Amino acid sequence: MNAIGLKPVPGIRMQRVGLGSYSDGDHIICVMKKGFLRIKAMEGSHLRVNVNGKGETVGPNGSCLDLKLANEVQGKNGNPSSLSTVGNSTNVKWHECSVGKSERQSLINQKGCVVWITGLSGSGKSTVACALSQILCQRGKLSYILDGDNVRHGLNRDLSFKAEDRAENIRRVGEVAKLFADAGVICIACLISPYERDREACRAMLPKGDFIEVFMDVPLEICEARDPKGLYKLARDGKIKGFTGIDDPYERPQDSEIVLTCKVGDCASPYEMAEKVIRYLEAKGYLEA
Amino acid sequence: MNAIGLKPVPGIRMQRVGLGSYSDGDHIICVMKKGFLRIKAMEGSHLRVNVNGKGETVGPNGSCLDLKLANEVQGKNGNPSSLSTVGNSTNVKWHECSVGKSERQSLINQKGCVVWITGLSGSGKSTVACALSQILCQRGKLSYILDGDNVRHGLNRDLSFKAEDRAENIRRVGEVAKLFADAGVICIACLISPYERDREACRAMLPKGDFIEVFMDVPLEICEARDPKGLYKLARDGKIKGFTGIDDPYERPQDSEIVLTCKVGDCASPYEMAEKVIRYLEAKGYLEA
Numbered sequence: 034m035n036a037i038g039l040k041p042v043p044g045i046r047m048q049r050v051g052l053g054s055y056s057d058g059d060h061i062i063c064v065m066k067k068g069f070l071r072i073k074a075m076e077g078s079h080l081r082v083n084v085n086g087k088g089e090t091v092g093p094n095g096s097c098l099d100l101k102l103a104n105e106v107q108g109k110n111g112n113p114s115s116l117s118t119v120g121n122s123t124n125v126k127w128h129e130c131s132v133g134k135s136e137r138q139s140l141i142n143q144k145g146c147v148v149w150i151t152g153l154s155g156s157g158k159s160t161v162a163c164a165l166s167q168i169l170c171q172r173g174k175l176s177y178i179l180d181g182d183n184v185r186h187g188l189n190r191d192l193s194f195k196a197e198d199r200a201e202n203i204r205r206v207g208e209v210a211k212l213f214a215d216a217g218v219i220c221i222a223c224l225i226s227p228y229e230r231d232r233e234a235c236r237a238m239l240p241k242g243d244f245i246e247v248f249m250d251v252p253l254e255i256c257e258a259r260d261p262k263g264l265y266k267l268a269r270d271g272k273i274k275g276f277t278g279i280d281d282p283y284e285r286p287q288d289s290e291i292v293l294t295c296k297v298g299d300c301a302s303p304y305e306m307a308e309k310v311i312r313y314l315e316a317k318g319y320l321e322a
Numbered sequence: 323m324n325a326i327g328l329k330p331v332p333g334i335r336m337q338r339v340g341l342g343s344y345s346d347g348d349h350i351i352c353v354m355k356k357g358f359l360r361i362k363a364m365e366g367s368h369l370r371v372n373v374n375g376k377g378e379t380v381g382p383n384g385s386c387l388d389l390k391l392a393n394e395v396q397g398k399n400g401n402p403s404s405l406s407t408v409g410n411s412t413n414v415k416w417h418e419c420s421v422g423k424s425e426r427q428s429l430i431n432q433k434g435c436v437v438w439i440t441g442l443s444g445s446g447k448s449t450v451a452c453a454l455s456q457i458l459c460q461r462g463k464l465s466y467i468l469d470g471d472n473v474r475h476g477l478n479r480d481l482s483f484k485a486e487d488r489a490e491n492i493r494r495v496g497e498v499a500k501l502f503a504d505a506g507v508i509c510i511a512c513l514i515s516p517y518e519r520d521r522e523a524c525r526a527m528l529p530k531g532d533f534i535e536v537f538m539d540v541p542l543e544i545c546e547a548r549d550p551k552g553l554y555k556l557a558r559d560g561k562i563k564g565f566t567g568i569d570d571p572y573e574r575p576q577d578s579e580i581v582l583t584c585k586v587g588d589c590a591s592p593y594e595m596a597e598k599v600i601r602y603l604e605a606k607g608y609l610e611a
Contacts, residue, residue, distance in 0.1 A: 132455040132465070140464055141430060166421040175429055175464075176421070177505040187527070188497040191490075201480075208477040209498055216466040218505060238476070 137217035138322040143174050145214035146319050147207075147239060148310060151226045151286060152249025153278045154264055155256035157303060158223040161249070161293065164307035165221055172311075174320060177213055179206055181224040194275070200231055207235030214243055219319065227283040242317065247310060248289040253278050255295060426506035427611040432463050434503035435608050436496075436528060437599060440515045440575060441538025442567045443553055444545035446592060447512040450538070450582065453596035454510055461600075463609060466502055468495055470513040483564070489520055496524030503532055508608065516572040531606065536599060537578035542567050544586060 138144050148165065150158040162178045169176045184206055185192065192198040203226050213220035226232050236244040256278065257265040268276035275281045291313055293306045314320050427433050437454065439447040451467045458465045473495055474481065481487040492515050502509035515521050525533040545567065546554040557565035564570045580602055582595045603609050 131452060132459045136459055137464060137466070140459060140462060163420060170421045170425055170429060173429060175426060175506065177426070177501070179501070187500065188494060205477060205494075209501065211476065212466070212468070212498065213502075213505070216502070216507060217464065218507070 134215055134217060135322075140322075141175055141217055142322045143217065143219060144243075144319045144322065145217040146219055146243040146245060146314075147210040147214050147235075148219065148221045148245050148247060148314075149210070149226070149232065149235065150221065150223045150247045150249060151232060151289075152251060153253060153256045153283055154225060154276075155259040155261055156249035156251040157293075157295070157306070158225075158249055160303045161247070161306045161310075162221045162223045164303040165310055168304070168307055168311055169219060172320065174219060175217075176219040176221055179210055179213070179220060179222045181206065181226075184209075196275075200228075203231040204234065207238055210235070211238045214239060219314070225277050225283070227277045227281065229284045229286070232286065245291065245310075245313065245317075246286055246289040247291045247293060248286045249295070250285075250292050251295040251300075252297065255297060255300070423504055423506060424611075429611075430464055430506055431611045432506065432508060433532075433608045433611065434506040435508055435532040435534060435603075436499040436503050436524075437508065437510045437534050437536060437603075438499070438515070438521065438524065439510065439512045439536045439538060440521060440578075441540060442542060442545045442572055443514055443565075444548040444550055445538035445540040446582075446584070446595070447514075447538055449592045450536070450595045450599075451510045451512045453592040454599055457593070457596055457600055458508060461609065463508060464506075465508040465510055468499055468502070468509060468511045470495065470515075473498075485564075489517075492520040493523065496527055499524070500527045503528060508603070514566050514572070516566045516570065518573045518575070521575065534580065534599075534602065534606075535575055535578040536580045536582060537575045538584070539574075539581050540584040540589075541586065544584060544589070 134145065148162075150162055152158050159178075159180060162180070166176045166178055181202070185202065188209065189202050189205055192202050203224060206222055206224060210220045210222045222235075226235075232246065236246070238244075260266060264273060264276065265279065267273045268279040277283050291310055293301070293309060295301070311320075423434065437451075439451055441447050448467075448469060451469070455465045455467055470491070474491065477498065478491050478494055481491050492513060495511055495513060499509045499511045515524075521535065525535070527533075549555060553562060553565065554568065556562045557568040566572050580599055582590070582598060584590070600609075
């Protein structure tokens with residue numbers, strides 16, 4: 034068996050003529066992608082090929098036959114398809130060799146998922162995200178932070194803060210987070226995401242268990258006292274309309290995987306909070322492939 | 323120096339009381355994020371603190387002082403900020419410890435970039451992308467394929483095929499590809515992307531050199547003969563309007579980093595093509611951190 038999954042039958046001379054290209058002297062067989070092979074006829078050859086029980090002719094010189102193997106969807110543990118050429122008896126067996134989520138996860142020894150941090154402005158979402166990414170990095174795990182504010186400078190720069198655009202902002206971050214999780218990355222998304230329906234729509238995009246909601250349960254008075262961006266003051270002064278917690282509701286999550294609580298005079302450090310998330314990820318097996 | 327970059331001054335007892343939390347017995351110092359420290363007063367203590375030359379009082383019991391260090395934007399090679407408490411002389415120095423692109427790249431020993439594969443429908447973009455991801459995986463490198471079709475099922479499902487939506491489709495894929503490259507991943511984007519201006523807009527989003535354009539230079543007659551999705555037939559029959567190559571132009575890239583040429587009777591295998599991309603990535607240093 035060679036690296037890309039073609040298994041020549043003993044007694045038949047199959048030579049590697051390039052990466053993914055094999056030849057029996059008359060034909061070149063190329064691995065195209067999962068379940069596809071291409072047979073290219075070499076000089077002066079015509080060949081009759083049986084593919085999954087059906088006869089096909091390959092030739093003349095230079096022409097190609099693309100073959101879709103019958104059981105290409107059976108995956109790693111399915112019976113490999115077989116391709117046999119009548120006459121020359123070139124037999125090759127196909128083994129799945131495409132790169133999917135599980136291969137990517139094995140490569141970096143972790144499982145892709147989305148850690149969705151929701152909470153009021155000033156509740157510490159970004160700070161916990163940063164601490165979390167630091168601990169993960171120290172443990173050799175690859176994470177990436179999608180921040181509501183940052184994404185608005187790029188992907189979502191066409192969106193305003195009106196209601197439907199805020200929903201679209203969250204939808205797009207959810208879709209991108211899903212792609213990162215599929216890539217095998219631990220994606221940390223930080224958005225106020227005040228409405229249950231928007232959060233649940235993002236949860237529904239992902240395989241069960243892979244959306245891990247972290248609720249920053251911090252009283253408004255603490256967030257407002259911190260006011261890291263000065264937005265609460267502007268909202269109180271009426272200079273910002275529809276500000277979550279002031280004149281727009283924040284729907285508290287009822288069933289978050291993780292709740293990080295902060296009370297007046299009793300607030301854990303961001304690292305202590307991040308450690309709680311780490312313990313969850315570890316217990317659920319996300320820190321290994 | 324501890325793992326997160328706090329350096330206690332010799333002679334001062336600083337104990338680690340949690341991940342990212344340190345104490346001198348009277349105060350807890352927490353690392354909040356890049357450039358921010360929080361000092362939390364412990365029982366019965368009031369403290370006068372000098373921060374970047376300005377006096378601040380921390381106390382009473384349980385209260386916090388958040389400190390933004392003056393030179394937090396100086397980065398790794400800047401002089402670290404210093405924080406000294408008068409009386410107790412608790413001195414800590416701050417070193418940048420946030421997880422950025424370079425830390426992620428070091429973690430997985432590669433450099434994030436975007437391999438942008440452009441070409442006609444049927445030119446083999448997805449097949450080469452798949453071959454490329456397989457070779458990268460075999461070499462222990464993490465890649466992720468953003469496919470025009472796939473993204474249309476998720477992130478871009480609100481977009482039609484009219485002109486402005488096609489441009490927006492490409493813009494969003496470019497923005498997401500940029501995020502993946504920032505995460506340290508080798509992002510392989512496959513889109514027909516027929517217009518120079520759209521491709522150049524995506525190139526402009528990325529640091530110089532990190533957008534690697536791969537032009538599938540395959541004659542229309544080959545693509546149309548392959549017609550893997552049956553779209554050319556529909557376009558010729560007038561059932562699809564504005565189809566690239568038939569009744570909508572494909573603007574050939576003039577200055578692609580890599581050109582993969584396929585002629586009638588002389589077409590390299592997808593693996594041979596992918597190997598050419600690999601050689602480029604290797605030569606430019608993207609396959610190591």
